[in-house]
Amino acid sequence: MKEVFIISRCHTEDLLYLLMHLNKHIATRFERCAGVSPNRLELLCKLTGGEISQSDLQKAVSIDPAAVTRHVQQLEAEGLLLRTRCENDNRITLVQLTEVGKSKVAAFKAEKDRFMEELQADLTESERLALVHALQKLNSQIQQMKHPSKTD
Template sequence: MNSPASDQERILFLLKELCNQFGPKFERNTNMSLSRFELLHQLYQEDEVNQSSLQKSVNIDNAAVTRHLKQLESQGMVTRRRNPSDHRETFVSLTKEGREQILSCSTEKRCFVNQMLQDFSPEELDTLTDMLMRIQQNISRY
């Protein structure tokens, strides 16, 4: 006979299920993956950034960032250029179309987040944020 999962195991499985649901539903609502949104959002904050700094700030592996940026560049949302004094370094910036896309997507993202967190009080949101940050810190120390 199987024993019931502990509360801690239940939390682990709930978090896993949330991760499995979150990405596809976010993408369906915004027409953009969360990774791409995060890249564009980060670029929106700065005029131009080198690709390795961008990769570190969004915490996505280098190959995935390169793949995303190539696709975004082919869609006209970002431009990339080599540093003339160090050809190993690539600078990335948003195009006008990229800026418009992130603004449009931000509205859809807000609607998604509002729906996801409806019926939570401000105090509950503060507590949830604190708990998730503690989980993140615990995992990073593991």
Template sequence: MKAVTKAAGAAQDDPACSERLPLAARNGPVSMLVSRVARLHRIAAGKLLKGLGLYPGQEFLMMHLWDAGPVRQSELIKAVDLDPSTVTKMLQRLEQAGHVRRRPDPEDRRAVLVESTEASCGLLTEVQRSWGELEEQTLAGLTPDERIQLAHLLTRVEANLCTETADCPEVARREALG
């Protein structure tokens, strides 16, 4: 119990850590901050995306399609690392909005190819603009050097977590690109 008290005291000495941390989170003040920041970032992104007619997460699916071109739905599910039923629902909504098209794969009629439509080109521009707004909102008050430092630190944190989960398609893709 002494180690818990000592760690809790150290966390309270850190100005980045709130004194209002729940008892169970006092040994993980940075993890608590990361969780809170991720939640708030998702809420802010959701507000920006709502104006585009998108739900949070759909932009990642579209980003993949814009970059990769037509892909099998099974590959898309792996790339965005979401539950297949979630991706199917996202695709249904995006298809109804005219942003994606699904068709049988000519190489394997059992597989389905998914691709962005020409109509989604305008959406691409709006998503880029929204992500720029989100970036500025998120990093307001940070100097250019602090922004670079934060990006480096978050990349290291991401790599640590990917090592633990052994399942990070984004990191594997970046490493493959060099």
């Protein structure tokens, strides 16, 4: 059964649920298609620039720090990346893609491009641009919002 959202009557709270629903379904279908979660792909893509400290990697991705650690450990076990200690400071863990990791990332990126084309197939170019613009505005606004305390 296909779920239908009526945008013309969309209240503010409905938009929140629509975005959450869309995010959940895109992530699930993308992972099924590409064989990698969007979070893992983001993490792997950040490593295409070369070696980086694990703490810098955590700052660079929009993933919970504990989840980054789990992903890094699992990706290392899969042979996609390598962790080493910094020679100058043993407290720093450096992370880099292996050759296998580099080829996997290239394949994942190609699959992501194919997935996104299929997802946007029914949108015109102007609709695509308007969607990107609206999402960028929402992202900018959420970055500027104050974090209310529970006592406010």
